[in-house]
Amino acid sequence: MATVTLKGNVCNLAGTEINVGDAAPQVIVVASEGLADKVVGGAAEKAQVLVVVPSLDTPVCAAETRKFNTEAATIAGAEITVISMDLPFAAGRFCSAEGIENLTVTSDFRNKDFANAYGVLIADGPLAGVTCRAIFVVNKEGKVSYKEIISEITEEPSYDAALAAAKEAGAGAASCCGTCQ
16 A cells, blocks of 8 residues: 655555546545535546545645635636545635635545545554545546645645646547547
C-alpha cells in the first residue's frame, strides 16, 4: 500500500489502491448542502474530478478548494466534487464563508467508504482516520484517467496536470456522439 508524509513523517494509507485505467468504484458520500447522498465514481453523464482533502479547516485544503472552485467554470463536460472527512455542517459553513458555488463539497464521515474504496485513508500518525490529499479524474465511462496522490500532505497538487486531465476527460466525453468507431 502507498504511503504519504506529514511534515516528513511517514503515514501509511489503507484501503484498495486505485490506479489509472481501473474502474472507479461507485461510492456514496454526503453533500454539505442538504445532507443528501451523492454518488461519485462509476459511469456518469460527465467526467468527474474527485478532489480529496484531509480537512477544509486547514490553509492548504482551503486554498485548493478555492482554486478548483475558480477553475470549475473553465472545464466543460466535467463535474468537480471535493471530498473530505469534515462534517457536512462545517463544510457548508466553509462554502458559505468562501463563496464556493461552482463545485460540490461532500463528506465521507459516515463509513469512510470512499477513503477505503480509493485507498486514500490515512491509517496511522496524527491524521489517522482522515483522507490524504489526492485527485482522481474519472472519465464518462467510469474509468480512472488521472490520479495524483500528493506525497507530502501539506503541499498542493499539480493543478495544471489535474485541470488538463479534467479538460481532456470532459472534452472526450462531450465530443463523441456515440456513433463513431
